Amino acid sequence: MFKQVLHAVRVLDLAPGWSAYAGRLLGDLGAEVIKIEASSGDPLRGAPDFERLNANKYGCMLDVSTGDGRDVLRRLAATADVVIAPPGSIDADSLRDGRPGLIIVSLPGDATVEQAISAAAGVGVALWDRRRTGEGSTIEVTHSDSKKRRTIPAGAPLTETVSALVGDLQIESCPWHLSECATHIRLHAPALREHNEYIFGELLGS
Amino acid sequence: MTEESTFADLRVLDLSTGFAGAFCGRLFADYGAEVVAISKPGAKPQLTEGKRSVTLDITTRTGRLLLESMVEKANVVIEDFADGTLESQGIAFPQLEAIKRRIILVSLTDGADEEASRFAALNAFAATALAAFNADSHEIPQHIRISPKECMAAAGGFPSSRVIEDAPPFISSTVEWARGDAPTAGEHNAEVFGELGVPGDELAKLREEGAV
Numbered sequence: 001m002f003k004q005v006l007h008a009v010r011v012l013d014l015a016p017g018w019s020a021y022a023g024r025l026l027g028d029l030g031a032e033v034i035k036i037e038a039s040s041g042d043p044l045r046g047a048p049d050f051e052r053l054n055a056n057k058y059g060c061m062l063d064v065s066t067g068d069g070r071d072v073l074r075r076l077a078a079t080a081d082v083v084i085a086p087p088g089s090i091d092a093d094s095l096r097d098g099r100p101g102l103i104i105v106s107l108p109g110d111a112t113v114e115q116a117i118s119a120a121a122g123v124g125v126a127l128w129d130r131r132r133t134g135e136g137s138t139i140e141v142t143h144s145d146s147k148k149r150r151t152i153p154a155g156a157p158l159t160e161t162v163s164a165l166v167g168d169l170q171i172e173s174c175p176w177h178l179s180e181c182a183t184h185i186r187l188h189a190p191a192l193r194e195h196n197e198y199i200f201g202e203l204l205g206s
Numbered sequence: 207m208t209e210e211s212t213f214a215d216l217r218v219l220d221l222s223t224g225f226a227g228a229f230c231g232r233l234f235a236d237y238g239a240e241v242v243a244i245s246k247p248g249a250k251p252q253l254t255e256g257k258r259s260v261t262l263d264i265t266t267r268t269g270r271l272l273l274e275s276m277v278e279k280a281n282v283v284i285e286d287f288a289d290g291t292l293e294s295q296g297i298a299f300p301q302l303e304a305i306k307r308r309i310i311l312v313s314l315t316d317g318a319d320e321e322a323s324r325f326a327a328l329n330a331f332a333a334t335a336l337a338a339f340n341a342d343s344h345e346i347p348q349h350i351r352i353s354p355k356e357c358m359a360a361a362g363g364f365p366s367s368r369v370i371e372d373a374p375p376f377i378s379s380t381v382e383w384a385r386g387d388a389p390t391a392g393e394h395n396a397e398v399f400g401e402l403g404v405p406g407d408e409l410a411k412l413r414e415e416g417a418v
Contacts, residue, residue, distance in 0.1 A: 003340070003344060003346055005336060005337045005340050005341075005346065005348065006336060006340070007340070018364055021364075025332065025336075026336070029333075029336055029337075052360075112364060113361040113364035114325065114328055114370055114375070115375075117328050117329055117332050117375075118328065118332070118375035118376045119376065120332045120336065121233075121328070121331050121332035121335045121336075121375060121376065122375070122376040122378070122381070123335075123336065124332060124334070124335025124336035124337075124338060124339065125212055125213065125237055125335050125376075125381055126378070126381065127336070127339040128212065128213065128216065128335070128338055128339050129212045129380065129381060131339065131343065132215070133380070135380070137378045137379075137380040137381050138378055138379060138380070139376050139377075139378045139381065140376060140377050140378060141375070141376045142371075142373065142374065142375070142376060142377055174360075175329060175352075175353075175356040175357045175359070175360035175361075176329065176333040176350060176351075176352060177350065177351040177352075178333065178337065178348050178349070178350050178351075179299070179347075179348055179349040179350075
């Protein structure tokens with residue numbers, strides 16, 4: 001029987017900008033990833049990299065800074081396995097109250113690629129852990145040493161170093177090859193609120 | 207590692223000879239997995255902190271049989287041999303899967319420099335950690351192949367320099383992280399092979415033959 005690695009794993013992805021890559025990797029492996037944005041939208045919307053950071057996700061608009069938004073998020077979290085969000089942007093305790101197995105990943109919005117991959121790794125470790133304990137972990141992706149970090153502005157083209165090493169290779173799909181698992185693009189990056197009805201309709205029973 | 211470590215019940219066989227595979231194996235050890243590093247007798251394994259170290263020549267008949275026994279108990283096998291090596295040894299993915307239905311085989315190669323190898327190792331660790339859960343619960347075995355070039359291409363344009371620290375990639379109040387000591391090569395031969403039922407006198411004989 002053909003099953004994807006993360007089938008039946010639901011992820012609420014509140015990670016903006018480059019940190020959205022973590023959710024993309026989970027979506028590539030078959031998780032149902034719901035990208036949640038406020039009405040202002042992801043800051044990288046319209047940038048050339050938005051598609052590859054947000055393919056294989058559903059898209060919902062929800063302002064979690066409002067009381068109503070927080071209430072809907074809590075109800076959505078009660079159906080989810082993983083929440084990825086910037087530090088301090090959500091009330092982790094209240095989300096986990098209704099869902100003890102919820103895995104919460106705290107990932108800075110300006111995450112580096114290695115931090116986004118670390119977040120995905122943390123989800124894997126926490127899923128394994130949850131099987132044993134029944135409880136969801138809170139994963140904090142640590143900051144790498146900023147002195148060593150050469151910052152490239154968002155949306156910048158491939159640096160010369162990276163292009164030299166990588167050559168013409170362009171990756172649109174998951175960089176990991178897994179057998180018995182499709183890692184191709186099932187969904188394009190969603191438009192803002194594209195799946196509001198699909199996701200919230202089911203949730204709110206309308 | 208304590209019984210309560212996060213990956214305490216995850217067993218990893220680390221066959222790697224290069225940096226990337228060894229680094230990936232050490233990440234598993236850091237999070238509490240039982241990692242057995244297998245090196246050729248006389249070779250000097252690297253990045254073995256927190257792993258158990260055994261020497262074994264898997265090209266010998268005995269070596270091959272002991273490897274099979276270890277695969278039976280493993281969740282994950284990490285290898286970085288040149289293309290075709292696993293096939294020529296008869297331990298390619300289909301053979302491993304026949305030995306252990308729930309196995310994950312991770313194949314990765316070293317990158318152009320150490321930084322690229324570390325980055326490939328982090329990718330391999332993430333992919334494997336995510337696959338481990340369902341490989342075991344739902345018997346979805348996996349052959350995961352990681353190429354440093356493709357990982358870097360996927361990361362192209364990121365505000366990052368791919369600096370992978372030695373520190374834990376992530377922390378948690380519930381997920382433990384600790385770096386163990388590096389064993390000497392073959393330090394755990396008696397312990398690991400003893401668990402497989404190899405008595406001490408036979409082990410001495412195997413040592414004389416150069417199999418371990």
